[in-house]
Amino acid sequence: ISSLSIAAEPWPENAALYQQLKEEQILLSDNASSLAVQAFLQMCNLPIRVICRANAEYMSPSGKLPFIHVGNQVVSELGPIVQFVKAKGHSLSDGLDEVQKAEMKAYMELVNNMLLTAELYLQWCDDVTVEEITHPRYGSPYPWPLNRILSYQKQWEVKRKMKAIGWAGKTLEQVLEDVDQCCHALSQRLGTQPYFFNKQPTELDALVFGHLFTILTTQLITDELSEKVKNYSNLTAFCRRIEQQYFEGHEKESSTIAGRSAKKSLLR
């Protein structure tokens, strides 16, 4: 797919974003990633419909969610989607200088490295959460025994990855401490500015919003994870600001942070 052909077509009206079923199936980490992409597209002013499918993970070209279907191209994950959107002529980070771009990339890696891995750890390696939330949700569209088989298979894959990067030996407390450290760094970097790079939001803001908002509004076994984020008032204000500016008035995202309505709750 040459970038020339990508650039040639304008953004269509029927662009769609695919994720798993929102009420019954989607997990914390996928929800965060999906919200990040939605926020990014909203910030670029590109219309997108969210379509929920039980087999979204298998439809995705890389096996990871979310993915977008634009024209006749399918692109998954935030990084490639940002590149794709840039090829179409929309970019949020053009105004940054080289050093700022380096910083932005570094902070995005920090979020992926710590927050996303911590979310994966919590939902696949913490036994209580796995039993009560993950296994029932992940396999919910499928009949027994397929639901158990699929979720054990996924759990095994995630555990292998955790072992390879050295997270398998961590306890839950250590993981929560890492989350705290990450939030501390994000809070320090944000300071009192409205966005990470002052006046304009960038893909970093979308990514951070996706993860923090999901953590704040998802009900898990305990509140420890969301408490870590709530300790930093500028981060919660940041999430509220982005929610109000980019998601208010759309029926699909009508919940607010203050009231944890059933729509956002992921506990059965």
Place this chain on the structure above:
Amino acid sequence: MAARMTLSCWGGDWGLPSLHPESLTVMAYAKFACAPLTVNTINNSWRALKGDIPVLVSEDVVISQPAKILNFLRKQKYNADYELSAKQGADTLAYIALLEEKLLPALLHTFWIEAENYCSVTKPWFASRIAFPLSLYLPGKMSREALNRILLTKGGPPLYNLTEVEAQIYRDAKECLNLLSKRLGTSQFFFGDRPTTLDAFVFGFLAPIYKVCFPRVQLQEHLKQLPNLCRFCDDILTCYFRLTVSGHSPAGQDTADANLQKLTQLVNKESNLIEKMDDNLRRSPQHPPRKLTTLKLAAGGEEGSPMSLLSP
């Protein structure tokens, strides 16, 4: 702080105090923070090979990962980040994440997976520092772990074989080097003129790429085109490690080791050439992807032959 602190880590060569990125990071940080650390390089002993390397032992406390070791040193009041602002501390964390995600896979690949590099440099070097018969097993295990890590974190669709993954990780690593170079600019260290944790980590990752002489060196060539990063490494080596490299006793051992290693390299190169000629005669030429599959599937099969020529 009166307690004695000993650090066990891999030794060095080619002008470096250590070849191992994590060991190098800890040693650099200790120098920056003026922490009195006794460094024991691993050399043919059984003792320090149980856990991860590097390992810090202080009285009864045993700590093993670089981040944890640095935290411990900071708690003992050896803090190189004392003058950093909160935002700079946050930047440190972000850049370290960038290094681990984008540069580390290519570093691991250059050392442990690229067939020529592994067979002619990495394996003999590490094997010569590990006691027999562990030297037959441990380098292979480290190589398998590196491959595993890369495939699990970077492999998977839409990259379907190792060559595509390799291409992607080297692209990412070169981009990371460019970003670091832009961030460093013309200053001496990343946060002004005093070295900090971030400098220790960057040095730990860059110096092995910069100095170790491998047959396949695409990352090193890219790094050499970024003169400010090369200058950064050289500055740290001359200012902070000069004493260790020149007159200390580990250096004497290092020269003997270096000679032994050059001899083993020569022998291994010859045996590799002979193997290649044999294979060329018999069937299709051995080229890296095939060799790699052999490494993955039949662990220990093709590692056996060079090892028999090595005298640990």
